[in-house]
Amino acid sequence: MIKVQGLTKIYRKYDAGDGLVAMARNFALRRYENVAAVEGVSFSIEAGSCVGLLGANGAGKTTLVKMLAGLLVPSGGEAQVMNEVPWHRHNSYLRQIGVVMGQRQQLWIDVSARENLRLGQVVYDIAPAEFKTRLKSLSEMLEVERLLDVQVRKLSLGEKMKMELLAALLHRPRLLFLDEPTIGLDVVAQNRIREFIRSRVREDGVTVLLTSHYMKDLEELCPRVFLIQSGKLLHDGPLSTLVGRLGDVKRISFTVAEAGPVPQALGARQGEDGRFYLEVPAKEVPVALRRLMNAVNVDDLSVTAPPMEERVRQIMQQGRVSE
Amino acid sequence: MKPRWWRVLSAPARNFLAQLRLSFVSALQYRTDYLLTVFSVAVSAGVEIALWQLVLKKTGQVRGYGLADLIVYLIVANVISMMCVNWESVLDMSEEIRQGSVSRHLLKPISLFSVATGDWLARKIPVMLGALPVFAGLHHWIPLQFHPHFNHVLMFFALLATSLWLSAEIYFLIIMTAFWLSENQGVAIGFNVLRWGFAGTAFPLAFYPGLLVKFLDATPMPYFVYYPTLALLGRLPTEEFFLKFLYAVFIGCALSFNRWATWQAAERRLQTVGG
Numbered sequence: 174m175i176k177v178q179g180l181t182k183i184y185r186k187y188d189a190g191d192g193l194v195a196m197a198r199n200f201a202l203r204r205y206e207n208v209a210a211v212e213g214v215s216f217s218i219e220a221g222s223c224v225g226l227l228g229a230n231g232a233g234k235t236t237l238v239k240m241l242a243g244l245l246v247p248s249g250g251e252a253q254v255m256n257e258v259p260w261h262r263h264n265s266y267l268r269q270i271g272v273v274m275g276q277r278q279q280l281w282i283d284v285s286a287r288e289n290l291r292l293g294q295v296v297y298d299i300a301p302a303e304f305k306t307r308l309k310s311l312s313e314m315l316e317v318e319r320l321l322d323v324q325v326r327k328l329s330l331g332e333k334m335k336m337e338l339l340a341a342l343l344h345r346p347r348l349l350f351l352d353e354p355t356i357g358l359d360v361v362a363q364n365r366i367r368e369f370i371r372s373r374v375r376e377d378g379v380t381v382l383l384t385s386h387y388m389k390d391l392e393e394l395c396p397r398v399f400l401i402q403s404g405k406l407l408h409d410g411p412l413s414t415l416v417g418r419l420g421d422v423k424r425i426s427f428t429v430a431e432a433g434p435v436p437q438a439l440g441a442r443q444g445e446d447g448r449f450y451l452e453v454p455a456k457e458v459p460v461a462l463r464r465l466m467n468a469v470n471v472d473d474l475s476v477t478a479p480p481m482e483e484r485v486r487q488i489m490q491q492g493r494v495s496e
Numbered sequence: 497m498k499p500r501w502w503r504v505l506s507a508p509a510r511n512f513l514a515q516l517r518l519s520f521v522s523a524l525q526y527r528t529d530y531l532l533t534v535f536s537v538a539v540s541a542g543v544e545i546a547l548w549q550l551v552l553k554k555t556g557q558v559r560g561y562g563l564a565d566l567i568v569y570l571i572v573a574n575v576i577s578m579m580c581v582n583w584e585s586v587l588d589m590s591e592e593i594r595q596g597s598v599s600r601h602l603l604k605p606i607s608l609f610s611v612a613t614g615d616w617l618a619r620k621i622p623v624m625l626g627a628l629p630v631f632a633g634l635h636h637w638i639p640l641q642f643h644p645h646f647n648h649v650l651m652f653f654a655l656l657a658t659s660l661w662l663s664a665e666i667y668f669l670i671i672m673t674a675f676w677l678s679e680n681q682g683v684a685i686g687f688n689v690l691r692w693g694f695a696g697t698a699f700p701l702a703f704y705p706g707l708l709v710k711f712l713d714a715t716p717m718p719y720f721v722y723y724p725t726l727a728l729l730g731r732l733p734t735e736e737f738f739l740k741f742l743y744a745v746f747i748g749c750a751l752s753f754n755r756w757a758t759w760q761a762a763e764r765r766l767q768t769v770g771g
Contacts (some may be wrong), residue, residue: 244599246764264605272603280599285520295514296606298503
């Protein structure tokens with residue numbers, strides 16, 4: 174479905190400088206520098222799979238998605254998606270993909286979603302009967318039937334995102350690019366959208382490339398995850414493998430009867446909730462607990478695995494994945 | 497279901513009409529904008545007429561135009577200009593390119609030219625429909641000496657079509673400059689100012705010195721407003737009409753080719769970082 178070899182995108186940027194003098198100098202003489210947003214990325218994706226793209230802000234995820242969707246022309250490398258070169262943007266290619274960008278609306282906001290979808294019907298050449306059936310089934314699944322005739326600008330963020338998904342899937346694309354589709358949504362809306370994406374992968378066999386900052390999106394939807402850091406592909410495999418590379422760590426969380434310097438001396442840090450947290454390798458938990466009990470008067474204590482978000486953040490902060 | 501070959505061949509026209517419809521519905525959402533635009537168009541024509549009334553009170557005639565001729569000329573020229581001048585969609589679409597939201601069009605199997613042209617005409621049609629009765633009302637207010645012959649109407653529509661074509665091509669080329677110059681509003685503003693002065697909207701180009709008129713004749717400028725207006729007023733002889741029409745088609749073809757070539761380069765330059 175997708176074959177990518179050494180894909181690179183270099184942006185030309187300039188530094189505006191700090192202060193009026195620097196800005197005036199920049200106005201007269203602009204110094205550009207090349208920044209690699211994506212550098213030598215290679216991978217392949219099978220049809221019908223859901224792959225997650227993970228990385229810090231500015232890591233190059235969206236640039237990669239935009240190149241594969243055909244929006245950006247790469248500075249180097251090759252890509253074949255459904256036997257087409259994406260950035261040639263042939264209509265035959267554009268008819269087979271759907272794109273949702275959480276931070277960039279694609280619908281016309283001054284008209285209703287139904288008017289937007291009508292444009293899609295013509296542009297994607299969907300037969301009237303099929304359009305009707307598809308619209309009914311998708312809008313029921315997303316629970317937006319009653320909102321189809323409301324001006325898009327008057328919809329809530331979650332409702333807009335559902336409409337974007339509806340518009341992206343109306344023409345039965347074989348490949349769906351989802352760039353942060355759950356950003357800014359509440360937990361209920363996030364779950365609904367996740368469930369919807371899962372059902373499309375299962376029932377329509379659509380291939381999904383998903384970027385998200387919410388680890389739950391990736392955990393629940395993507396058996397395979399790419400970690401991108403500074404434009405480079407650092408990990409290609411299950412999320413659990415990525416997290417496992419940090420080693421098996423447990424988090425001891427506790428409160429103490431009387432505050433003092435002792436918990437910090439043990440290496441614990443105090444969270445905003447007032448609790449103390451101590452992270453230790455799993456096999457050292459009994460020793461750490463013993464030391465803790467001897468040192469302080471513990472009120473409440475629990476031992477858990479650290480949240481996935483935090484572990485991945487750790488990996489991203491380190492900027493490398495240990496082999 | 498129509499045959500596949502028909503669907504493929506008719507796709508650009510169907511896409512354009514669908515986009516025109518959507519943009520039209522979108523334009524109708526803004527009632528205040530609409531009413532103010534209609535009002536401003538009528539007011540600007542009224543101001544021009546009032547100024548020429550003052551000038552011609554003393555001179556009586558300027559280069560073959562008396563006050564009655566000039567009033568008719570200005571009304572027709574303003575109607576054509578209203579249809580062809582484009583500020584809003586050029587500035588909006590340039591901003592979309594600058595901000596990266598143009599991707600919503602580029603990700604669909606529809607040409608950006610169809611989107612831009614559909615959006616432009618959709619904004620113009622309601623204004624045109626609203627302003628025409630205002631201008632027609634002038635006929636009761638000022639006795640107009642305006643009785644066009646059928647041939648003149650045909651010539652007018654032929655030249656109006658070329659005017660729209662040339663305008664669409666040039667405005668799309670201006671939009672394209674946003675792929676190179678993120679601050680391309682200056683290009684759009686500059687062109688519209690030049691157009692106001694040299695297309696024949698403010699007054700007939702015959703008022704300019706002969707050498708300048710000859711120079712302008714080689715550019716698309718007089719084909720936007722001046723020649724269509726002359727045709728409707730019966731001031732363009734038939735032989736000259738054919739020459740002008742052929743030349744306008746020639747310029748249109750050159751601009752279309754230029755637009756195609758520019759687009760090939762422009763779409764490779766899209767630089768949208770983040771989001």
